Amino acid sequence: xxxxxxxxxxxxxxxxxxxxxxxxxxVVIVPILLGxxxxxxxxxxxxxxxxxxxxxxxxxxxxISIDYDPASMPELQPMLKAILSHAFRKDxxxxxxxxxxxxxxxxxxxxxxxxxxxxxxxxxDYINLGYRPGDRAVMIDMGREIRHFFRSDVNDILLDTxxxxxxxxxxxxxxxxxxLEAGRFGEFWIQYVxxxxxxxxxxxxxxxxxxxxxxxxxxxxxxxxIGGLKGAAEYETLIEKPGFGLTGMAAQSWAHIAIVIFIxxxxxxxxxxxxxxxxxxxxxRKE
Amino acid sequence: xxxxxxxxxxxxxxxxxxxxxxIPHRPxxxxxxxxxxxxxxxxxxxxxxxxxxxxxxxxxQIRRRKKGWWYSIVFFAGFFYCLTIGIISIIRTPNPFQPxxxxxxxxxxxxxxxxxxxxxxxxxxxxxxxxxxxxxRNIDATLLLIAAVxxxxxxxxxxxxxxxxxxxxxxxxxxxxxxxxxxxxxxxVALGAxxxxxxxxxxxxxxxxx
Amino acid sequence: xxxxxxxxFSISAKDTPDDAGGSITINAYNIPEGTQRILLYRLAGGxxxxxxxxxxxxxxxxxxxxxxxxxxxxxxxxxxxxxxxAYVAEIKEYISSSPEWFNKSRTSVLLLLILFWxxxxxxxxxxxxxxxxxxxxRLPPLEAMDEAVGRATEMGKxxxxxxxxxxxxxxxxxxxxxxxxxxxxxxAEYDTRIINPHFDPIVMTIAQETLKTAFSxxxxxxxxxxxxxxxLTSEQFGFAxxxxxxxxxxxxxxxxxxxxxxxxxxxxxxxGYSIGAIQIAGTNATTQLPFFVAACDYVLLGEEMFAASAYxxxxxxxxxxxxxxxxxxxxxxxxxxxxxxxxxIAFIADNAGNPTYMEIFNKILEFLxxxxx
Numbered sequence: 057x058x059x060x061x062x063x064x065x066x067x068x069x070x071x072x073x074x075x076x077x078x079x080x081x082x083v084v085i086v087p088i089l090l091g092x093x094x095x096x097x098x099x100x101x102x103x104x105x106x107x108x109x110x111x112x113x114x115x116x117x118x119x120i121s122i123d124y125d126p127a128s129m130p131e132l133q134p135m136l137k138a139i140l141s142h143a144f145r146k147d148x149x150x151x152x153x154x155x156x157x158x159x160x161x162x163x164x165x166x167x168x169x170x171x172x173x174x175x176x177x178x179x180x181d182y183i184n185l186g187y188r189p190g191d192r193a194v195m196i197d198m199g200r201e202i203r204h205f206f207r208s209d210v211n212d213i214l215l216d217t218x219x220x221x222x223x224x225x226x227x228x229x230x231x232x233x234x235x236l237e238a239g240r241f242g243e244f245w246i247q248y249v250x251x252x253x254x255x256x257x258x259x260x261x262x263x264x265x266x267x268x269x270x271x272x273x274x275x276x277x278x279x280x281x282i283g284g285l286k287g288a289a290e291y292e293t294l295i296e297k298p299g300f301g302l303t304g305m306a307a308q309s310w311a312h313i314a315i316v317i318f319i320x321x322x323x324x325x326x327x328x329x330x331x332x333x334x335x336x337x338x339x340x341r342k343e
Numbered sequence: 344x345x346x347x348x349x350x351x352x353x354x355x356x357x358x359x360x361x362x363x364x365x366i367p368h369r370p371x372x373x374x375x376x377x378x379x380x381x382x383x384x385x386x387x388x389x390x391x392x393x394x395x396x397x398x399x400x401x402x403x404q405i406r407r408r409k410k411g412w413w414y415s416i417v418f419f420a421g422f423f424y425c426l427t428i429g430i431i432s433i434i435r436t437p438n439p440f441q442p443x444x445x446x447x448x449x450x451x452x453x454x455x456x457x458x459x460x461x462x463x464x465x466x467x468x469x470x471x472x473x474x475x476x477x478x479x480r481n482i483d484a485t486l487l488l489i490a491a492v493x494x495x496x497x498x499x500x501x502x503x504x505x506x507x508x509x510x511x512x513x514x515x516x517x518x519x520x521x522x523x524x525x526x527x528x529x530x531x532v533a534l535g536a537x538x539x540x541x542x543x544x545x546x547x548x549x550x551x552x553x
Numbered sequence: 554x555x556x557x558x559x560x561x562f563s564i565s566a567k568d569t570p571d572d573a574g575g576s577i578t579i580n581a582y583n584i585p586e587g588t589q590r591i592l593l594y595r596l597a598g599g600x601x602x603x604x605x606x607x608x609x610x611x612x613x614x615x616x617x618x619x620x621x622x623x624x625x626x627x628x629x630x631x632x633x634x635x636x637x638x639a640y641v642a643e644i645k646e647y648i649s650s651s652p653e654w655f656n657k658s659r660t661s662v663l664l665l666l667i668l669f670w671x672x673x674x675x676x677x678x679x680x681x682x683x684x685x686x687x688x689x690x691r692l693p694p695l696e697a698m699d700e701a702v703g704r705a706t707e708m709g710k711x712x713x714x715x716x717x718x719x720x721x722x723x724x725x726x727x728x729x730x731x732x733x734x735x736x737x738x739x740x741a742e743y744d745t746r747i748i749n750p751h752f753d754p755i756v757m758t759i760a761q762e763t764l765k766t767a768f769s770x771x772x773x774x775x776x777x778x779x780x781x782x783x784x785l786t787s788e789q790f791g792f793a794x795x796x797x798x799x800x801x802x803x804x805x806x807x808x809x810x811x812x813x814x815x816x817x818x819x820x821x822x823x824x825g826y827s828i829g830a831i832q833i834a835g836t837n838a839t840t841q842l843p844f845f846v847a848a849c850d851y852v853l854l855g856e857e858m859f860a861a862s863a864y865x866x867x868x869x870x871x872x873x874x875x876x877x878x879x880x881x882x883x884x885x886x887x888x889x890x891x892x893x894x895x896x897x898i899a900f901i902a903d904n905a906g907n908p909t910y911m912e913i914f915n916k917i918l919e920f921l922x923x924x925x926x
Contacts, residue, residue, distance in 0.1 A: 077467045094500040126455040127462035161440040193379040212437030309501035318474040368652040372573035393754030393784035461790035468823040476847035535856030536724035538878035550731040
């Protein structure tokens with residue numbers, strides 16, 4: 057800004073937040089309303105997660121931990137549905153449990169929806185253990201006996217009533233743990249269960265947390281990693297069942313492009329403004 | 344004396360927990376799990392203190408007719424709704440979150456939209472923060488800017504369409520550059536936390552005692 | 554008809570290492586292809602009939618029998634069942650479980666911990682003898698605290714202090730309480746209001762006492778208002794919404810975001826920016842650091858938070874502990890560097906046909922990695 061006058065370059069260096077918000081809102085809503093779907097490339101971490109479940113047999117049991125709440129639902133619920141579809145397609149049995157109490161209804165809803173789709177029977181093919189407080193204490197003690205903390209399921213019916221739970225007592229009987237994480241519980245699964253009980257784990261995390269979780273994938277402490285909405289979209293592509301993950305990809309693409317354009321515009325304005333100020337200073341010195 | 348007893352308790356407890364990490368034999372091996380359970384129980388009771396503080400705050404707002412005091416009425420409406428409906432739902436069904444209960448209705452129609460809205464704000468804030476922060480003021484800022492643009496484009500399908508190698512470069516930034524930096528920070532934070540814990544156990548750091 | 558054949562399928566049993574007893578680990582080897590289940594049977598000393606105890610995981614090839622009694626002797630038999638036959642393997646020697654007094658897999662952690670403590674204690678002693686000799690580099694966010702509180706005072710606006718959304722068990726929250734005391738003293742000196750909303754009731758209780766003490770030490774006990782330190786909610790976005798509301802209504806001149814944050818960090822930081830407040834953030838949440846760096850004026854990165862009390866107070870014992878921790882960090886850096894170089898040499902040698910170095914390298918890695926279990 058020269059003097060008190062704002063010219064074009066000054067204006068684009070300081071675009072109002074309201075304009076940015078409006079444009080972001082438009083680029084996110086429009087592709088979703090138009091139902092635009094975009095193809096995604098499969099990344100190795102998601103492929104590894106897929107392979108971990110693909111390698112299981114119909115006699116195997118997986119434990120899915122719902123460690124998210126409605127805020128992270130857009131990213132993690134598509135992952136849950138995709139993983140459940142994959143598991144049920146292979147007739148793998150599913151145990152669901154919850155460490156975030158607000159995640160219980162959405163986890164239950166997702167489980168019920170996909171189970172109905174594949175004609176699965178509660179108590180024979182899948183079970184919902186519900187929520188128990190104590191997080192790490194629960195994780196550790198489940199290595200001895202699940203019933204120490206979960207004597208009954210979410211409906212308060214004794215676990216031994218259900219045919220599928222009769223032979224399942226601890227992590228010995230669970231082939232794979234799938235943690236769907238919006239917080240720090242992924243680290244707890246790795247620290248307290250993965251290494252202690254030599255348990256196989258794959259994690260589905262929000263996009264922001266993917267960066268922090270990569271070291272565990274690299275060191276082999278987890279077998280696969282599904283990161284953010286893109287990870288969910290990749291998994292849906294692998295199981296050939298498009299869902300919200302793929303629907304959201306177009307919106308995410310457009311939003312990222314919009315942000316990059318804003319950054320470029322901001323930098324162009326910044327450099328032009330600086331150049332102008334330098335010229336004025338030089339002119340001032342000459343005079 | 345007033346400060347000495349808590350310091351001694353801190354030292355003994357801290358020392359026992361550290362020792363129990365290395366001794367699996369009973370009773371040491373169980374200490375970790377037991378203390379975690381105790382903490383969960385204590386936390387549940389401290390919620391009473393929190394609720395008391397919150398209720399007092401809003402009662403004060405209403406009494407003094409402070410600006411925006413009517414929002415305190417909204418707070419009480421929500422508070423008593425959740426409390427009443429929650430208790431009724433627990434009495435009627437073993438799982439208050441079961442579809443069909445009033446509690447679930449409140450969860451589905453109020454909580455889910457509110458939480459999703461708050462989280463969605465991040466999309467807008469990320470855009471405005473990026474626009475403001477990613478300026479090539481110097482070499483460091485320029486490198487940050489280039490890395491951010493590559494990763495942002497590489498992580499979406501549009502990036503692949505722009506240039507098919509872009510996702511691979513973004514993955515390399517993730518797998519190599521980013522992980523190195525993340526590990527460094529994690530190690531530093533972990534060591535800092537250990538040093539802080541040592542100071543607390545030895546009573547060198549006493550701010551928590553007041 | 555099921556044919557019982559003893560092939561190379563075999564099992565072994567051992568007392569589960571490094572545990573509290575009551576567990577025997579059974580491993581299965583050469584699991585036949587097409588195995589559907591591996592049943593495990595156990596014979597307690599004195600019994601005559603094997604009882605079924607569980608299924609050995611086909612994936613892990615391992616089973617921890619956690620229902621044994623210490624000191625009692627057992628025999629085991631494994632039966633791998635495929636579609637058309639069963640393979641049986643037995644252990645001929647009795648095995649019993651017992652508790653361990655030391656978890657050997659954590660030896661590396663113990664050594665590092667002892668090293669850490671010794672170095673820190675030495676530096677604390679050195680610091681007591683020569684407090685001036687210990688240098689800590691400048692930390693602009695901590696130096697800006699004064700400026701921030703002063704600015705808020707000049708504008709006649711309060712200071713907002715948000716201690717993160719973790720519990721008191723988190724190191725970042727403890728560091729935040731330490732910084733809160735320092736900010737509290739400044740605020741008391743300048744006679745400014747401080748608003749301190751909380752996510753956790755326990756942290757709130759501690760913060761109330763901390764600020765009360767800070768105000769007393771600054772000679773202004775009467776200025777402390779307990780009502781300004783309050784519990785908001787233990788729900789993440791409810792807390793973010795509440796704090797945002799406080800920012801818009803109270804319009805603080807300075808905002809301190811110190812502690813462990815999750816996704817709400819950017820919401821808080823951007824809202825703070827929008828009201829024109831000076832913002833000093835600090836977090837040990839590595840995922841949120843970029844957001845704070847982008848949106849705040851000053852940021853304490855990770856471990857810098859833990860150095861805050863030492864930096865401000867310049868107390869020799871605190872300074873000494875920081876220096877000691879730094880020395881251990883340097884030692885770790887050297888170890889990592891040496892590991893990278895040795896690992897690279899081992900890899901090259903292994904490719905050239907000499908696996909010795911790689912074997913040594915793997916053994917060292919195993920020793921270090923076992924500590925994680």
